[in-house]
Amino acid sequence: MERIPILKLGKSLFVTVQVDIDDRLATTLQDDLMQRIVDTGAKGVLIDISSMELVDSFMGRMLAGIASMSRILDAEVVVVGMAPVVAITLVELGLSLPGVRMALNVERGMAILDQALTPLRVGGEPDDGDDLPYAPT
Amino acid sequence: MALPPTNADGEGSDAKTTPETPTPAPSSNGQSLLASLLFERREQVLDAWVQAQARKLDRRAGRRPDADVRAECTALLDALQSAVAGDSTDVKGPEYVEVTRLVDFMSKDRARQGYSPTETAVAVFSLKDSLLGVLEEVLADQPELLVAEIKRMNALVDDLGLQTFEAYVAGREEVIVSQQQSMLALSTPVVKLWDGIVALPLIGTLDSERTQTVMENLLEAIVETESQVAIIDITGVVTVDTSVAQNLLKTVAATRLMGADCIISGVRPQIAQTMVFLGVDLGDVVTKATLADAFRVALRLVGANLAAASPRP
Numbered sequence: 114m115e116r117i118p119i120l121k122l123g124k125s126l127f128v129t130v131q132v133d134i135d136d137r138l139a140t141t142l143q144d145d146l147m148q149r150i151v152d153t154g155a156k157g158v159l160i161d162i163s164s165m166e167l168v169d170s171f172m173g174r175m176l177a178g179i180a181s182m183s184r185i186l187d188a189e190v191v192v193v194g195m196a197p198v199v200a201i202t203l204v205e206l207g208l209s210l211p212g213v214r215m216a217l218n219v220e221r222g223m224a225i226l227d228q229a230l231t232p233l234r235v236g237g238e239p240d241d242g243d244d245l246p247y248a249p250t
Numbered sequence: 251m252a253l254p255p256t257n258a259d260g261e262g263s264d265a266k267t268t269p270e271t272p273t274p275a276p277s278s279n280g281q282s283l284l285a286s287l288l289f290e291r292r293e294q295v296l297d298a299w300v301q302a303q304a305r306k307l308d309r310r311a312g313r314r315p316d317a318d319v320r321a322e323c324t325a326l327l328d329a330l331q332s333a334v335a336g337d338s339t340d341v342k343g344p345e346y347v348e349v350t351r352l353v354d355f356m357s358k359d360r361a362r363q364g365y366s367p368t369e370t371a372v373a374v375f376s377l378k379d380s381l382l383g384v385l386e387e388v389l390a391d392q393p394e395l396l397v398a399e400i401k402r403m404n405a406l407v408d409d410l411g412l413q414t415f416e417a418y419v420a421g422r423e424e425v426i427v428s429q430q431q432s433m434l435a436l437s438t439p440v441v442k443l444w445d446g447i448v449a450l451p452l453i454g455t456l457d458s459e460r461t462q463t464v465m466e467n468l469l470e471a472i473v474e475t476e477s478q479v480a481i482i483d484i485t486g487v488v489t490v491d492t493s494v495a496q497n498l499l500k501t502v503a504a505t506r507l508m509g510a511d512c513i514i515s516g517v518r519p520q521i522a523q524t525m526v527f528l529g530v531d532l533g534d535v536v537t538k539a540t541l542a543d544a545f546r547v548a549l550r551l552v553g554a555n556l557a558a559a560s561p562r563p
Binding site for chain 1: 462465466469470472473476477478500503504505506507508509510
């Protein structure tokens with residue numbers, strides 16, 4: 114059976130969706146990913162969907178679901194590389210994926226995960242945090 | 251005015267099959283009286299036509315040089331001459347293809363140049379005056395034939411007049427559509443303000459079609475410039491009602507899905523009031539009063555993330 118590979122990178126898991134994903138594959142990915150999070154004790158998950166050009170409401174709901182489930186398992190999810198057309202489609206479908214962190218590319222996504230996974234801000238400039246739309250973790 | 255291009259292909263080809271110069275049938279025939287009249291008294295008809303136009307449009311004299319008008323009329327008259335030789339007054343018929351094409355061209359051209367409907371229609375309707383005069387002169391001693399010919403001619407010119415108006419309106423429509431398109435293209439520039447910051451100054455209103463264009467442009471720009479922050483400036487947006495707010499929120503949501511933060515700036519006091527009265531909820535979207543404020547936040551956001559990306563111990 115076809116599966117989407119889940120790679121482990123340090124404390125994070127890395128998933129690249131390189132094929133057009135159907136509903137069954139999506140469900141499998143969700144099962145596998147949750148199992149891996151528990152097995153490896155990963156604190157972060159990076160999902161790269163830059164190759165994905167087709168998206169439906171099921172896919173959108175699944176992404177939101179994976180994010181919520183991972184958070185329950187204490188892992189932060191960042192979805193990276195969403196194509197403009199996919200973003201527009203999701204918005205038109207009414208799925209704006211609140212609660213899922215998004216990033217433009219893998220590099221940015223890793224930076225966000227790094228930031229999120231650093232328990233205490235060591236070094237760097239103290240940030241007063243005003244004017245920021247969200248409090249830095 | 252430029253003369254219409256000779257149409258050698260397509261619809262014009264039909265007209266070419268009709269004889270260019272009608273046989274000068276004797277006027278006693280009656281059937282092609284109009285044709286022979288146009289042939290024999292061509293110059294007279296033409297002069298009267300051009301003069302009638304000049305007379306009717308004298309208030310705007312000088313707007314079109316007489317030579318242009320004359321050239322136009324000559325071309326139309328030639329086409330008409332070959333058309334009426336077929337003894338048909340149905341302007342939708344194959345004989346009239348060339349005439350219709352010329353009339354369409356003239357009317358659309360005038361529509362594009364901003365002439366009024368009257369000015370456009372007079373060009374064709376003056377032909378009636380001119381032909382009336384000539385018919386009266388030729389058939390002065392045959393009143394019955396005169397009436398019959400006048401009826402025929404009247405119907406023909408009226409039909410051509412209707413054609414003129416159709417073409418005029420079509421021309422206007424084309425102008426409106428092309429203006430809409432160029433406005434759509436012009437009004438959605440995405441500006442790069444800083445490394446990782448793009449701004450989109452919105453002007454006018456935000457309907458769903460425009461939202462689509464705006465969204466596409468913005469998202470493409472975010473990918474191209476690898477931007478982290480997008481500022482939508484609504485200083486130039488006249489009113490914000492519920493649908494505009496909805497469209498704004500859609501754009502913000504799409505931007506967020508791309509992994510960029512979105513700030514709305516340029517919210518005027520009246521607009522803030524309207525939005526609250528309407529119960530528009532912008533959710534957790536960051537809004538700022540001026541572009542400068544938004545830019546400051548954006549810089550801080552970019553800077554903060556840059557600091558986070560710096561090498562760690």
